[in-house]
Amino acid sequence: MSLRYLGCERFSAAPRRFSAFGVLLTLAAMLCVPALFVPDAGAAEVVPMILGSPEERRGTVEVDMSGVETQEEPPLEDSRPSQGRPRADRPRIQAPAILSISVEGSNEVVPEHILSVVTSKTGAPMDQNRLAKDADAIYEQGFYSNVDYRITDEADGVNVTFIVTENPTIEEIHFYGNTIYSGEQLNDICFTKPGMIFNRVFFRNDLQRIKEKYQQDGYVMARVSDVRIEGRTVGVYITEPKIGQIVIQGNKRTRTNVIARQLRFKEGDFFNATRLRYSLSKLQGLGYFDDVNVGFEPGETPEIIDLILTVSEAKTARIGISVGYGTESGFSGGLSYNDSNWRGRGERFGIGFDIGDREQYWITLDQPYMDQKVFAWRTGAYRRAWDDLGYYENKRLQFEYDEERTGVYAGLGRKFSERSKLSWFMTAEWQEIEVISHNGSPTVQQRREMDDGKNFSLTGRLTRDNIDEYADFPKGDIESVTAEKGLEALGGVWSYWKYWLEAKYYTPLDFLTSMFERNFTVNDIPPIIAARMMLGDADGFLPWAAEYTLGGDNTLRGYEDKRFRGDQMFLANAELRLPVHKSASLVLFYDTGMVWDTRLGEDLSFSDLVDAYGVGFRVRTPLGNLRLDFAQGEDESRVHFGFGEMF
Numbered sequence: 001m002s003l004r005y006l007g008c009e010r011f012s013a014a015p016r017r018f019s020a021f022g023v024l025l026t027l028a029a030m031l032c033v034p035a036l037f038v039p040d041a042g043a044a045e046v047v048p049m050i051l052g053s054p055e056e057r058r059g060t061v062e063v064d065m066s067g068v069e070t071q072e073e074p075p076l077e078d079s080r081p082s083q084g085r086p087r088a089d090r091p092r093i094q095a096p097a098i099l100s101i102s103v104e105g106s107n108e109v110v111p112e113h114i115l116s117v118v119t120s121k122t123g124a125p126m127d128q129n130r131l132a133k134d135a136d137a138i139y140e141q142g143f144y145s146n147v148d149y150r151i152t153d154e155a156d157g158v159n160v161t162f163i164v165t166e167n168p169t170i171e172e173i174h175f176y177g178n179t180i181y182s183g184e185q186l187n188d189i190c191f192t193k194p195g196m197i198f199n200r201v202f203f204r205n206d207l208q209r210i211k212e213k214y215q216q217d218g219y220v221m222a223r224v225s226d227v228r229i230e231g232r233t234v235g236v237y238i239t240e241p242k243i244g245q246i247v248i249q250g251n252k253r254t255r256t257n258v259i260a261r262q263l264r265f266k267e268g269d270f271f272n273a274t275r276l277r278y279s280l281s282k283l284q285g286l287g288y289f290d291d292v293n294v295g296f297e298p299g300e301t302p303e304i305i306d307l308i309l310t311v312s313e314a315k316t317a318r319i320g321i322s323v324g325y326g327t328e329s330g331f332s333g334g335l336s337y338n339d340s341n342w343r344g345r346g347e348r349f350g351i352g353f354d355i356g357d358r359e360q361y362w363i364t365l366d367q368p369y370m371d372q373k374v375f376a377w378r379t380g381a382y383r384r385a386w387d388d389l390g391y392y393e394n395k396r397l398q399f400e401y402d403e404e405r406t407g408v409y410a411g412l413g414r415k416f417s418e419r420s421k422l423s424w425f426m427t428a429e430w431q432e433i434e435v436i437s438h439n440g441s442p443t444v445q446q447r448r449e450m451d452d453g454k455n456f457s458l459t460g461r462l463t464r465d466n467i468d469e470y471a472d473f474p475k476g477d478i479e480s481v482t483a484e485k486g487l488e489a490l491g492g493v494w495s496y497w498k499y500w501l502e503a504k505y506y507t508p509l510d511f512l513t514s515m516f517e518r519n520f521t522v523n524d525i526p527p528i529i530a531a532r533m534m535l536g537d538a539d540g541f542l543p544w545a546a547e548y549t550l551g552g553d554n555t556l557r558g559y560e561d562k563r564f565r566g567d568q569m570f571l572a573n574a575e576l577r578l579p580v581h582k583s584a585s586l587v588l589f590y591d592t593g594m595v596w597d598t599r600l601g602e603d604l605s606f607s608d609l610v611d612a613y614g615v616g617f618r619v620r621t622p623l624g625n626l627r628l629d630f631a632q633g634e635d636e637s638r639v640h641f642g643f644g645e646m647f
Helices: 020-032 111-115 128-139 183-189 200-216 256-260 273-285 444-449 511-516
Strands: 098-104 144-154 157-166 172-176 223-230 233-239 242-249 289-298 304-313 317-326 330-342 347-355 358-367 376-393 396-415 422-438 453-465 476-487 496-508 528-539 548-550 564-566 568-581 584-596 610-621 624-632 637-643
Touching: 098 111, 111 157, 128 144, 128 157, 172 183, 183 200, 200 223, 200 233, 242 256, 273 289, 330 358, 376 422, 548 568, 548 584, 584 624
Parallel strands: 098 157, 172 233, 242 304, 564 584
Antiparallel strands: 144 157, 223 233, 289 304, 317 330, 317 637, 330 347, 347 358, 358 376, 376 396, 396 422, 422 453, 453 476, 476 496, 496 528, 528 568, 548 564, 568 584, 584 610, 610 624, 624 637
């Protein structure tokens, strides 16, 4: 056996500090004791090699040295510079060529698949580093618990054999600790099935899919805590953290139960980030708080998480000022006081008045929160008076009149279920109406139409609220169907049916950014298209007091209040809301609609629609969202000033 297999490079690289006598003595010793260096040609020698680190599961590789001919040792060389002789001229050690590459120990996996990751090739020089990397690559295929290789020397090269130990074939996969999903549901997610050879790479991906399933459904803290393989059974241990204590702090005025009822989770529930985000969004949207945040603390056990909900209360009382102006109607205005969190109970209280052509006084108290157990309710009283309203026939002014209404109402409603988008609300209203004509002489028929008296009605509304509650801006749609019944009871003198449909739609215009290559989003609020449509009809004799009316700052801008009236109605409003500052936005709007009186032979026809258009500004102030609209109608232009959006 040649010395180059035993590492004689260490000798050839020795410094040239030996004397000539020392070199001769060394050579003589080698010739006299050949058995120290050359094995018996008829015996096989096993050379231990440790490949890779212990964690790579590498074992001892047996190298069969039988049949290897001994060769004359190369002369020792001087390690000093070679007096101008190029190093390329020095003798170099040649690695033996690989004669064959095979696999041993594979039963389920075909050798072709195993060798597909091997970079060593037959005919190429053997490279120990490359063989070690090839063994690592085979191991990373995931089918094996251990991978070694054996090198067998032949006269003209070496044979390489990769020795693999296959993982067991799986008979069962058991899940422990899972409650949110059943074992069958988790097994359906996994690619690994009973009857397959266990592959740790595939199973690692299975565990990732299980984790993603939990995360997609909001259970972001759920995790696979352990995997155990016993024989042919794989055990997967899952930890699903639960909510321990819920601590609410920072609220001085708002009652704790008002905050707690907005939470979509309770103590003992599995932690769900989706429900947490929903709850925080609901709390922030109430307007009671400047800031809402949540912290986490470890519970009594690793599976328990305590939530610390901290709120910073805002001022909920608002003083409102409204101003209106028409080129014909002149100025109008008013003052109001509103508190959206009255006495910290989550109730809304309002009181105020308007003066001008539209004079009104009101006081209201309501509780808007509802679920499947808690009723929302409202109650209030009002007095409204309109001066110099016009009676129009064939779009021509016949005479003017004044109208006064005094009334009280009460109502309640709730959701059909906790997570339902559907809710109902019932309202009972009693009002007394007085109509006084002037600046003209109405006919008997007209005076009959304008009959005054007392009206008692019951109104029922079914609403579907599909607004995205996680967005910081309106996104989604709301539809409602309403029916009103006039009753000859409690002093009421009219009996009628009245019903209408209302739909609202809001959508962000994200495509504007890519279309104009400019970011129109301001403070995370994008441009928004808002639209509303109302369609109404009636059965029986609809009294003057209950007729549909259009005109004014909440229906058809650019027209005086109650400009159009009848027993059939259509209205459509569209707004383009463009944010220009974190506290200001520009609004372009278009309104169209009409009311028809079937008693006069009129019928719903879209060719009769009138319209108005204009521009508005919205400014966020400490008093609320300020609204200023300039609208142009057919007869005049009108300026509307108030708080909140029209819809």
